[in-house]
Amino acid sequence: MQSEFRMDLGSCPLNPVTVTEYMSEDHQAIDRLLAAAARAASAGDRADAEVKFAAYEERLKRHVRLEEELLFPLFAVRTGISGGPTSVLREEHEELRRVLAEAREAAASMPAFAEALTGLGRMVGEHCVREERVLFPMLDRQLLPNERAALVARLERE
Ligand SMILES: [Fe+2]
Known part of the structure; x- marks a missing residue:
């Protein structure tokens, strides 16, 4: 029992103390919002799916803004690396904005919407893993x- 309790704390810190922990927790919250929207779409409940998708989109856009306006520039200053990983991640954000818009358009048909949300989840997941395993730990080490x-x-306030 006790080890399970420790595992829970490890995967979801109550008080994030590193950028990696904070952003990973936010990734998980974003994933949960997407899963809720996908469940509603799979159940054919368009109104509910759209409300949940809007919550997902808002939270994801905030997350991307924190990265592009705050974390990536700071990463460049502290590591001296201005292209490379952050320019790849910025390109992926552009692609993400495009896929988000496509998903919004697919909301006219619930099966297509559910499928679009599944594709979106896969794409965001792969992107987030790179940030959590490489970029944010590198930034944490510079601070x-x-x-x-x-x-x-500041991330919590913004
Ligand atoms: Fe990102």
Whole structure:
């Protein structure tokens, strides 16, 4: 029992102390919103699916904004790497915006919407894994503990 409890805490920190933890938790929250929208679409409930998709889209756009306006520029300053990983991730964000718009258009037909949401989830998942395993840990390592804490507090506020 106790080890299960520890596992829960490990996968979902109550108080994120690193950028990686904060952004990973946010990725999980975003995934849950998408799963809820996909469930409603699969059940054929268009009104519910659209409301849930709107919540998903809003949260995902906030997440992307935090990365593009705050985390990627800071990554470039601290690591001295200005192209490379962040330019690939920015291109993926562009692709993501395009697929989001396509999914919104697919909402006229529930089976097509459910399928579009599944594709979107796969794409976002692969993108997020790269951020969680590579980019955010690299950024965390460049920050002093007090800087990390201040940045996490700012992410929570924004
Ligand atoms: Fe991203």
